[in-house]
Amino acid sequence: MDTAVVPPLRAKDYKSDIHPVWCPGCGHFAVLATLTKAAAQLGLRKEDLAVVSGIGCSSRLPAYLDSYGFHGVHGRALAAGAGLKAARPDLTVVVAGGDGDGFSIGGNHFLHACRRNMDMTYIVMDNEVYGMTKGQASPTTQSDWTRSKLTPHGTGVRPFQPAAIALAAGATFIARGFSGDPKALTKLLVEAIEHPGFAFVQVLSPCQTFQPEQKTWKEQVHPWPQGPTDDPVEATRLIQLDDGMAQGLLYRRPHPVWRPEFTQRATLGEIEAGFYL
Ligand code: SF4
Ligand code: MG
Numbered sequence: 001m002d003t004a005v006v007p008p009l010r011a012k013d014y015k016s017d018i019h020p021v022w023c024p025g026c027g028h029f030a031v032l033a034t035l036t037k038a039a040a041q042l043g044l045r046k047e048d049l050a051v052v053s054g055i056g057c058s059s060r061l062p063a064y065l066d067s068y069g070f071h072g073v074h075g076r077a078l079a080a081g082a083g084l085k086a087a088r089p090d091l092t093v094v095v096a097g098g099d100g101d102g103f104s105i106g107g108n109h110f111l112h113a114c115r116r117n118m119d120m121t122y123i124v125m126d127n128e129v130y131g132m133t134k135g136q137a138s139p140t141t142q143s144d145w146t147r148s149k150l151t152p153h154g155t156g157v158r159p160f161q162p163a164a165i166a167l168a169a170g171a172t173f174i175a176r177g178f179s180g181d182p183k184a185l186t187k188l189l190v191e192a193i194e195h196p197g198f199a200f201v202q203v204l205s206p207c208q209t210f211q212p213e214q215k216t217w218k219e220q221v222h223p224w225p226q227g228p229t230d231d232p233v234e235a236t237r238l239i240q241l242d243d244g245m246a247q248g249l250l251y252r253r254p255h256p257v258w259r260p261e262f263t264q265r266a267t268l269g270e271i272e273a274g275f276y277l
Helices: 028-042 058-064 077-087 099-105 107-116 162-169 182-194 212-220 232-241 268-273
Strands: 049-053 068-071 092-098 121-126 173-178 199-204 246-252
Touching (some): 028 058, 028 092, 028 182, 049 077, 058 068, 077 092, 077 099, 077 107, 092 099, 099 107, 099 162, 107 162, 121 182, 162 173, 162 232, 173 182, 182 199, 232 246
Parallel strands (some): 049 068, 049 092, 173 199
Antiparallel strands (some): 173 246
């Protein structure tokens, strides 16, 4: 019998040897670092962690981790993550991506992931812009943002409200973090991963290149006026008063986790045969 003691993993052990291609100063560096710290604090084995993403700057994240990862198609990260969790409930599934990927292309998946309450964590690195395609307005862009040539007079559309939508759709853990406060963000990610159910963490993660104004976010963030609530009415009240810069855990409520029951397992060949005409 092998009695060798395996030393606990350090945060840096979860990083792959691929160097991120993000711009210097991008907020996503801190999100990557905090996720590795959270994994180390939770004592996760690398082979038990799977990080699933869509498309965008932030969705490159799985490549920078030495865990299981899947870099999927635009807006479908939650669908892929849900499928993985259904097939392998033993894995810790973390889905990660950006505001465009998650709230526009993947908006429908976001709604249904919230109401389904599968046991996984969804991190949205929100910089209010499509960064990878060079700076177009996203669902969370402020309506008077004129930097993009595509919207020289602003979008004229009210920004998407992620926390409000998540609450209305039935999410059981709703939090907002800030990449400039890695200590608090690590704590939030630990709590999110530990939460039995769908945990949604919106992370304010500045885009230095296309939203340089976001440098001021570090002066603007502040805690929610009160600690987390399990009352959806109280959470609604706090969201209505929110200026978008409150950080911390807003809402956590116990609710049965949805887990599909498989009555039979089929091989890929058997599944394919079912589609033959
Ligand atoms: Fe980060 Fe913006 Fe650069 Fe993308 S374009 S890597 S979001 S700073
Ligand atoms: Mg974005």
